[in-house]
Amino acid sequence: MNVKSALAVLCLAGIAGFAQAQDPNIGRNLAATCANCHGTNGKSAGGMESLAGEPKEKLLQKMADYRSGDKPASIMHQITKGYTDEQLDLIAAYFAAQK
Amino acid sequence: MLNRRDFLKSAGAVAAGSSLVGLSGCAGMGKGSGGHVVVVGGGYGGATVAKYLRMWSNGSVNVTLIERNTTFISCPMSNLVIGGVKQMQDITVSYDNLKSKWGVRVITDEVLSVDAAKRTVTTAANGTIAYDRVVLSPGVDFMTDSIAGLSGNEELIPHAWKAGPQTILLRKQLEDMKDGGVFAIQIPKAPYRCPPGPYERACVIANYLRQTKPKSKVLVLDANPEITSKKGLFTKAFDSYKGMIEYRPNSELRAVDAKTRTAELEFDKIKTDVLNVIPPMRAGDIATTSGLPLINNRWVDIDWITYEAKGVPGVHVIGDALFPAPTMPKSGHMANQHGKVVAAAILNLLAGEAPYAAPVVMNTCYSFVDDKNVIHVASVHQYDAEKKQPMPVAGAGGVSAAANEIEGKFALAWAQNIWADMLS
Numbered sequence: 001m002n003v004k005s006a007l008a009v010l011c012l013a014g015i016a017g018f019a020q021a022q023d024p025n026i027g028r029n030l031a032a033t034c035a036n037c038h039g040t041n042g043k044s045a046g047g048m049e050s051l052a053g054e055p056k057e058k059l060l061q062k063m064a065d066y067r068s069g070d071k072p073a074s075i076m077h078q079i080t081k082g083y084t085d086e087q088l089d090l091i092a093a094y095f096a097a098q099k
Numbered sequence: 100m101l102n103r104r105d106f107l108k109s110a111g112a113v114a115a116g117s118s119l120v121g122l123s124g125c126a127g128m129g130k131g132s133g134g135h136v137v138v139v140g141g142g143y144g145g146a147t148v149a150k151y152l153r154m155w156s157n158g159s160v161n162v163t164l165i166e167r168n169t170t171f172i173s174c175p176m177s178n179l180v181i182g183g184v185k186q187m188q189d190i191t192v193s194y195d196n197l198k199s200k201w202g203v204r205v206i207t208d209e210v211l212s213v214d215a216a217k218r219t220v221t222t223a224a225n226g227t228i229a230y231d232r233v234v235l236s237p238g239v240d241f242m243t244d245s246i247a248g249l250s251g252n253e254e255l256i257p258h259a260w261k262a263g264p265q266t267i268l269l270r271k272q273l274e275d276m277k278d279g280g281v282f283a284i285q286i287p288k289a290p291y292r293c294p295p296g297p298y299e300r301a302c303v304i305a306n307y308l309r310q311t312k313p314k315s316k317v318l319v320l321d322a323n324p325e326i327t328s329k330k331g332l333f334t335k336a337f338d339s340y341k342g343m344i345e346y347r348p349n350s351e352l353r354a355v356d357a358k359t360r361t362a363e364l365e366f367d368k369i370k371t372d373v374l375n376v377i378p379p380m381r382a383g384d385i386a387t388t389s390g391l392p393l394i395n396n397r398w399v400d401i402d403w404i405t406y407e408a409k410g411v412p413g414v415h416v417i418g419d420a421l422f423p424a425p426t427m428p429k430s431g432h433m434a435n436q437h438g439k440v441v442a443a444a445i446l447n448l449l450a451g452e453a454p455y456a457a458p459v460v461m462n463t464c465y466s467f468v469d470d471k472n473v474i475h476v477a478s479v480h481q482y483d484a485e486k487k488q489p490m491p492v493a494g495a496g497g498v499s500a501a502a503n504e505i506e507g508k509f510a511l512a513w514a515q516n517i518w519a520d521m522l523s
Contacts, residue, residue: 023447023452023453023455025155025443025455026455028155028443029439029440029443029455029458029459030459032151032439032443033436033439033459033460033461035439035516035520036432036435036436036463036513036516036517036520037463037509037512037513037516037517038516039516039519039520040150040154040519040520040523044516045515045516045518045519045520045523046512046515046516047508047509047511047512047515047516048509048512048513048516074475074499074503074505074506074509075463075475075477075499075506075509078477078495078496078497079461079463079477079479079495079496080495081479081492081494081495081496082459082461082478082479082480082481082492082495082496083459083479087459
């Protein structure tokens with residue numbers, strides 16, 4: 001491998017790493033998909049549960065219970081199954097950090 | 100033409116009477132460090148982009164929202180106005196908070212053209228406005244000419260598929276209809292805005308007629324071969340209005356006679372008392388006249404990471420105007436979700452960073468089957484790097500087990516929360 005192609009590989013790795021892992025706003029972006037019902041940044045405008053400031057572990061447990069069916073739901077059992085564990089973790093962390 | 104100084108003046112005037120967010124935004128604007136985004140259309144998609152760009156940039160990105168109407172009137176929930184359950188004021192929201200709380204410059208105007216090379220939009224009343232990036236959220240426009248006799252007669256034969264005066268018109272016609280009258284609704288072939296909406300409308304109108312004019316008929320003339328959304332649940336709902344609702348699949352309208360409110364199908368002519376024709380539709384005119392790439396000559400073809408029209412850098416398109424990804428509905432909820440993906444992508448691009456490469460969107464749609472009971476459909480769509488578009492997650496999403504009152508309350512709370520998410 002010559003120097004030029006080695007540099008190209010390094011650059012590609014850098015770009016991919018940046019886009020995949022280092023965007024600091026992935027949790028924010030994912031949590032925003034919940035805001036239609038639960039309010040901007042998880043602060044409900046009424047009639048739905050607020051998620052802002054809830055402990056992360058509590059939120060994760062709730063979503064796990066919706067997924068497994070342990071906690072009955074009208075719709076959340078269907079929605080939580082659409083997200084990966086990593087995504088739910090990021091979402092719960094984002095809401096937990098909201099005041 | 101609005102020049103930069105005028106813009107800063109008006110933006111400053113907005114910030115002067117506003118909260119801290121507006122003021123901090125003003126400081127950023129003075130330096131012009133964050134860039135200027137023009138958003139065309141203040142519906143579910145456009146209003147969301149405008150607010151989220153301001154919120155997520157801490158006011159450092161300037162946002163101009165150009166919208167024809169002076170207030171936001173919601174299509175979701177407008178069937179309840181038509182069914183006599185809600186009033187227009189219940190589905191109308193002001194743009195004031197976007198201006199005062201978020202520092203969005205809101206202009207009541209119409210965009211006539213977009214020049215992607217020069218990065219400008221030309222408006223009817225405010226001249227030419229320059230942008231760093233533009234977001235088009237134009238919704239749909241109707242292909243009225245595809246049904247003979249319809250064009251120019253939209254007051255006699257309302258669509259009521261854009262909420263506003265048309266909503267009031269259809270409500271008035273139903274109020275004026277005699278007991279024993281025939282109400283007919285034409286549903287266009289998919290894809291169209293709000294797949295379950297026409298079936299919901301048939302139900303809430305039947306609910307109204309059953310209480311007030313029980314000899315009347317509701318005729319559902321569906322151009323599609325079957326109910327296009329929540330089929331099992333709507334079939335049950337229609338059964339609960341037995342003798343009143345009649346559902347006819349494969350019933351595409353060829354022509355109408357406006358004077359007699361007659362609907363002409365291929366082999367049938369039906370005389371009605373109130374005729375509600377939802378015409379075939381396509382992306383809003385600004386998308387189709389701006390030279391953007393279209394699929395089937397109707398819907399905009401986009402890159403699903405940045406939502407830029409394919410081959411047109413800097414021009415992002417969201418909402419109902421898009422050629423939909425598989426099973427992705429044209430809904431207000433989905434447009435709001437697109438708006439957040441685009442806001443995040445634009446902020447990264449303005450900062451010279453790569454946009455998030457795996458955006459997620461989801462949809463929830465509640466439909467009333469009477470004045471209290473509701474059914475939902477939900478889905479989650481994850482970006483598929485191989486297919487280069489969002490795909491529905493298998494095993495996720497679904498519909499209600501049965502119509503129920505609890506979801507009736509959730510539906511109203513959904514509206515309150517999504518309107519606040521866009522506009523408060």
